[in-house]
Amino acid sequence: MTELVRTESLHKQFGELEVLKGIDLSVEAGETVVLLGSSGSGKSTLLRCINFMELPTSGKVYLHGKAVGTETKGQIKYNESHLCSVRTKVGMVFQHFNLFPHMTVLQNIMEGQRTVLKRNAADSKEKSMLQLERVGLTDKAGEYPSRLSGGQKQRVAIARALAMDPDVMLFDEVTSALDPELVGEVLKTMRQLADEGMTMICVTHELGFAYHVANRVLFLNDGTILEEGNPQQILRKPETQRMCEFLEGHSLFKLPD
């Protein structure tokens, strides 16, 4: 197995507030990693540091074993155009879809390929249709986002990210803004991606997804990784009191098996 993403004592501070307090994470190619934690634990920030939506305060992010940014005297400098090319390799899907409202579904998916990768119209269209097929929405190619359901929007957003041929996909609470009945179709798409061997890092509250799909689960608390392990173990028998409480809060209203 080859290592795809690694973070090394990653810190992130917003003013006085230290959100990440030294995160060491390694993700191998083909792995699906789920980040759990209550709100404010730093899981979204960690995700956003991996594709540099947020710049880490200190620490390093490695992609394919190469550190992003250049280090001079302990200070890491990031070059904006380099970060752009990093982001094409690290796809991201958001909680609120963020589809481009003035473009059709097809145009949404073509946009990055055309403007960033400079693919020609025919190629990017073909590629886009392929991704749409992957998320099961070929019939919506000509629609505007406003005509889609939340679940469909999110699947288009996934297709848009996939069209850039990313090495790894980041999912930031992608089902949290959906009606409960629409969560399933998005999770199904994600599961399918995981089965196809896509490397994925997911922030989610869907314990079922973590249990059945993830290769590894990380529990973040107060900016550090508190527990880590395979989902069958860690979700059944958490070691720390904190994680027990977290899981209880999540399963309080679950029907018994």
Added chain:
Amino acid sequence: MEYNWDFATIFLNWRVYWFGLQGTLLMFAVTVTLGMFGGLIIGVLRYLKHPLAAWPARTFVEIFRNTPVLVQIIWFYYAFPILTGIETSPFLAAALGITLNTMAFSAEIYRAGIQSIDKGQWEAGKAIGMNFRQTLWRIIMPVALKRVLPALTNRGIEVFKMSTLASVVAYVETLNQAKLIADLNYNPIESYTAVALIFFVVLFPIVQATYALERVLKRGDE
């Protein structure tokens, strides 16, 4: 009140008005184009976080938004040549005043439009590897412009009517020509009413057309 109604001279002198209207249209075309295009640039600069871009833009906006256009026109006609030694024609002085004012006002409209766009749109552009410029012009601007179209239309109507201010430096436009006719024929009611009517007849259909344009643009999104 004894008043001899004299609409005949208006019709007889339609060429005088037509000549004036051409001046009005020229003034409008120049000032609205330069003003709204320049305003777009100033508005974007104003939005940028970089102090070297934002501060000059801010200063520009504040100066030209908080001084009367009429004063600017008069200043460019009478004061500017003395200060610089560069003669300004009535057209140039008026066009400068109206353009700069339009730039300042439309800059604020554009900036408000850009700011009204959800942060998630910036993030989505960024996440697929687009740089700031690409995201601004391909993702943010098309939606922002659509959103501020009604405000820009309003501004455009203002600019069209503002062209009459150019008469103060004797630029040949509709109002100036009406004054000519009123003075010659002693019929201010008819000649100035004619000006109002001309403006209404020109503007009304244009405004209706922009409503239609807004409806077309609304289709599909949001």
